[in-house]
Amino acid sequence: MTHLSRRSVLGSAAAVASTFAVVKARAADPIKFGASLSLTGRFSDSAKYVQEGYLLWAEQVNAKGGIKGRPVEVVIYDDESKPDTGRVLAERLLDRDNVLAILGPYSSPITDAMATALERAQVPMIGTIASDSSIWARRRLRWTFQGFPSSDFDHEGFLKVIKEKGQGSKKLAIIFEEAPFSIAAKDWALPVAKEMGLTVEAFGYNPGAQDFRSIIERMIASGTEMVSMGGYYQPSIALTRQMIERGFNPVAFHFIQAADGVTKEALGAQVEGVFGRSSWEATIDTPANKAFVAAYQAKYGRIPSYHSAAAFAAGQAFQGAIEEKGADRAGIREALASSKIETVLGTFHTNQRGQQDGYHYASTQWQGGTSYVVSGPSARAPLWPKPKWS
Amino acid sequence: MKVERGRDLAKITWGSLAILACTAAMAALPWLGVTSYVRTLVYYGAYFLALGQAWNLMSGLTGYVSFAHGALAGIGAYAVVLALNADLPMVISLLIAAIAAGLASLIIGVTSLRLKGTSFTFATLFLQELVLLLVRKLPFAGGPGGIVLEEIFPLWLPHVLMIAVAGGATLLVLVFRRSRTGLRVLAMRDDEAAASAIGIDATRVKIVLFCASAAIAGLTGAVHGVFASSLFPNEVFSIDLSIIALAVPLIGGAGTALGPVLGAVIYVGLREILQVLAPNLHLTIVGVVLLLVILFMRDGIAPALGRLFRLKDRRGQVPAIAEVRA
Amino acid sequence: MTFPLFLQLLTNGLVVGALLAIVALGVALIFGVVRVVNFAHGEFVTLGAFATYLVVTQLNISPLLGIPLAFVLGAAVGAGIQAAIVSRAAGRPELDVLMVTYALSIIGLGIFSSAFSGDFRSYSEGPSGIFTLGSVVIGLRSLTVLLVCLIVGVGTILVVQRTRIGLALRALAQSRDSAAACGINVPAAELFAFALAVGLAAAAGALVSLIGTIHPRVGHDLVLDAFVVVVLGGMGSIGGAVLAAIAIGIVNAFTSFALDDSWARILTYCLLYATLLLRPHGLLGRHVGA
Amino acid sequence: MILSLDSIEVRYGQAVAVDRVSLGVGAGKWVLVMGPNGAGKSSLLRAAIGLVKHRGRITFEGRDLSAEPTWIRQRLGIGYVPEGRQLFTEMTVEENLRVGGYGCSAPALRRGLDLAYGMFPRLAERRGQIASTMSGGEQQMLAMARALMIEPKLLLVDEISWGLSPILVAQVFATLVELHAGGIAILQVEQNAFEALKHAQSALVMSAGRLVLEGAADEIARDRRVVESYIGA
16 A cells, blocks of 8 residues: 555656656656645646646756756645645655655645645745735745735736726726635725725625625616626626626726636627736746747647646746755745745745735736737737627 | 443443553654654544544434534634634633534524424534634634634644544543433434433433534544644535544444444545545545445444444344334 | 615526525425435536536537426436435435435535536526616526526426326325325335426526536535525425525525625524524424424 | 235334234124234234335235235225324315325226215315314314225224214214225224224234234123223223
């Protein structure tokens, strides 16, 4: 039994990476990273993209001779989308697999659960997909760092677009899920919006809600012109559909998950003009990013999602830290806490609490069936007002 | 009858000694140089066992199925973190957690235990959701963001505490189900009308049992709160924990003292193995195991093994009810 | 509150309530006739939702056709499960029977999760557009849901109240032994009830896929509300379940408007516990059967 | 023998309710089983109609019924009037009767209804009334009428005088006598057997699950021990 649980569940793709590791291992011991990913359960699809990002990163590093001459190995287990399983896996990775550092799991609660174990053991981790900055706000984590744009800035891009384009429109509704990340984003956005001279109303809903019709009636009753929805994907789609069904046409509509490709599948032609926000786009024009997209396409035969990019970036951040301070846990921690490291997501940098402040979201909008970046220098002009629901 | 009783006492004593010895050995693990991975597995085994025994004390013995034990443990976890953050000593905080869960169980007990078992099951099922909603809405409970234990305790503390709770709960079930009241409760499970005819105030017994069972669940949750140190309402009050609380005794043998021990070992083992072999099918396989055990082994694996080895199954030992039947 | 707003909220509540009623109807039917709390009911809703999703996206068939297809599929699966598994536990203690359907629920959840992953799916095919009646606006999809629920609900109630097999179901719900002693083939009647109820669940799943998103837990989440409704309506009472579902749908629409949906749910649960305490046989129900 | 019970045993868990009881009912005969509360009389009848699990052999008109479910036994021609009536309390009188004739063809059902209403005109007056709202006597009539819908060859009657006033008891027995005269065999269980002993041909006494005495009804009625211990008139 022991040898069974010893081996990671890397799958066939991993076999390639492991082979590299074995060949190079003669020259030097591999540097081992561990990860617990939600390969099954609620987050399984997205977590698979993260897995692909980690594996691609390890493969690329090993192809170029490793980090400081040492090959990289990634051990991945499945946490079934459950924090309790994540805790056990953290122990397993440290104890039985002797990993140097941890590449983050998929969801925020699991990141938080593992972080507790890692604080005790003093092992660094990058919260790869942990957009939820409340993990770092609720307590001091010394060994875990946010590796994704902070959710606090969820509404930032949309507010910028309003500032530039939204002449005359004054009445904004922010909808938030009663979940920490969504509340934090709303709390960040409210004062900013008020400073811009907008009238803002915030509407909370219960996680798991399917029915937004009463919120829509309240928005209609109060004459809302612009809507920014800060919750998860599924309620966002439900809200949008019910707005369409009610014939409620705001001047501008933003929901934070809108940039996802599946949004078009869900909404069809109605997606036109909907704003979203993006942590990363395949079109970002830097040499490092182009190389990543090309390598990913060569390996998996499709354009990478932001999950894979963030995973790749987390690997790059560790790589940068090790190149700077050596393969030593305390050194890595120090580098992640203070240095600026270039990755495909941008410049990795964290604040005093370990929250990410180097990465930012870009604002996007669906135009003619494609989601384009509409903020920043090389961006398209946003469509304003949004065309009415057809 | 005298002889029987003497043999029973001997069995309880030997059983208790065995449980105490096991508990002591498991509790000593942190100082025996075992890897923290093994310790974590033992910890989770004890955690599931303690929850399973709490469930067993109520549902296993009375046949009234509770889906609330996860929520009751969650209440305990919340209570302990709030109490410790208010600088109360550990012992008092754990006590508060047990009492809080016990009080919460009264809501269900009083509303539904005088009715049929189905009402009780529904009442417990809804508690999960109600507590989750309330915790998210109540500011002192940390709201949707949950709460964090300000002090992170060394791992050996929750480890030793959890094993003590699991061992104590097992001992309690062992002793109780052989006591006079325990035997009557078992009789009541098999036929409530008959049991009330021989003079058991069924409702009162059930409410008291459920309260005690809830207190153990609360204590278990409290210790786990110290272990986890960071609580999210959605995770703490998810139905998963309630499933484990009933799957462990049901697989091992509901209503028996040692069945849940076997159940906890099987569950933790199964989880670790499936983790590697068939991560995608974990839930399905647990469901299939549960279904097969219920359909074909009736009272769980431990009694089935007992029958296999011709050990006498003492479950049937109930007062004669021939007079009140027919 | 203005009158048009009142009407709008009433309509919104009706759509939610009608869908819930179809699910609760099945739960009450199985509970009343087969004496089983069907914990797997939500998984049958999920089955209908995924079946419709596949039919729409893979075969390009209209989701409206998915509704009868889901019903037939559900009825077949339900009959199979009742015959092969649930009936085996007949006559066993309540705990055992509960656990059988509970295990089925876990198995179903596991199968959907591994076959379809945790992702949210939806399709844009099918009726779209808006229907306006005076000041009340209702989407064509919601209107479809409302109409289908009306047809299916009334149809089911007619079957139960007016047909020979319905007579057998009602007799079984009131006194199992007497029904058998009157020459009713109990296993066959139970099979029919289970198949019908599961068919309803799957049809409800098809409707859910039309107005919501589809994921492995979609039915699981809905069925908890259905249980609330069944308890409120007097366990096993079909009419009670339908009325309670519609009432809850409407009350929630208004409470969500006035406060928010969390408070609406808290209110529902408090009402539930109060009902259990004060009117154990349900808000609307009388004592049903023994 | 239209019905023979051979070594019937009924257990509830560990408790034995009926302990290897054998008896036979001849075609058109009236057999009475008496005994104190808890003697196992009702369990014996429930075994005969198949409502409890039992060991032993049951034959009806020469056919082995031991493995047949209740509904088949009923459709073969065994009517059952249960203890405490067990009506479908939320249904109307007519619906109760229709359930009683559930296995019948449409013409047979019509014939059954006519017969029932003919025999119990009161029920005809109240065909639309909900069963639970009727008086005890009317409910007992309905229970009997329901069992008669299939025109049974054998009627199992359990504690039929339970909860009825003496006048109603006399009426109920008059009905039974009429049915018996029409050729229906009766297996009756009765705790207060004084009235029943006048009509039955043979009688058996059960105690603690066992058969302790059997014989012709008039002999049993003259047995002082029986009168003192079991009839208590």
